[in-house]
Amino acid sequence: MGRAPCCDNKGLKKGPWTLEEDKVLVDFIQANGHGSWRLLPKLAGLNRCGKSCRLRWTNYLRPDIKRGAFTDEEQKSIVQLHGIVGNKWSMIAAQLPGRTDNEIKNYWNTHLKKQLRRMGLDEPPPGPTGGCPAARHMAQWETARLEAEARLSLLSSSAAAAAAATATTTTTTSGSAASSSSSAAADSKPADVFLRLWNSDIGSSFRKVEAGHGPPVSSAKEEAHDAVKPQGDESSSSEMDAASAEYQMFLDFAGEELGLFHGRHGGFSLFPPLDVLSEASLDTAF
DNA sequence: AAAACCCGCAACCGCACGTCT
């Protein structure tokens, strides 16, 4: 595809922004919005390329940017999300209000990477398909579990609310959340994907595994499993292997096929907006 | 006190993707 070079215009200023430039940019955007970034510098009277303006605004000048040290909660979120989506900084940033992708990326590279190394965890190769398998699987498992629980809980409450409000309902909706979700399972809307998976054979096998062992595969076992086929430890039965494979199918299907764990424009969402979910649930449940 | 080194962060660069014509 053809692609116009962006910042090759001679004479455009590069490097650190001055206070005056910042002020011009902020004033202009607050008055007019940013509109087309390419046109913005001309309209605002800045001798910068549009890309530079956008970067300055999104990473530094935006009023909703949270500055200062990352909290423990934020750190945990970053580590967990990184385990799931890899170096998808914008997706991670989307889960941390007020933080920019650039900030998170820098924080990861300068603090967390080192911290993990110090803790004896090898630095995971970035990306959903790489990394410490145990950490990644645990993070994915936890995400999938939370997602499913949230949906079940929402469906349950919305079904109850709708049943109370609508006495004329002919079809019975008083079943369990699972039965509600079963009807939802017939639908193929993205919001119901987790429930569909959760109620599938694959999902039920994982619920069984979780009930007995927590996450499907223990860290040590998984590490060994991934690195070299365990020789002495055959206690990891074929059942366990099958569960592990199904678990991976579950996550891969949700992630790869349906774009739940990644996607360029906000495809990843731990908890989609409630209104969207409730709407979809109500649509399909009733 | 000064040079060397280290570290964190802002900014740049180039690619990828979606939309428009």
Next chain:
DNA sequence: CAGACGTGCGGTTGCGGGTTT
């Protein structure tokens, strides 16, 4: 349908401040 354009993203670089020698 192909190419041009606009934008967003991730990786990398370079500068400035702090620390160590």
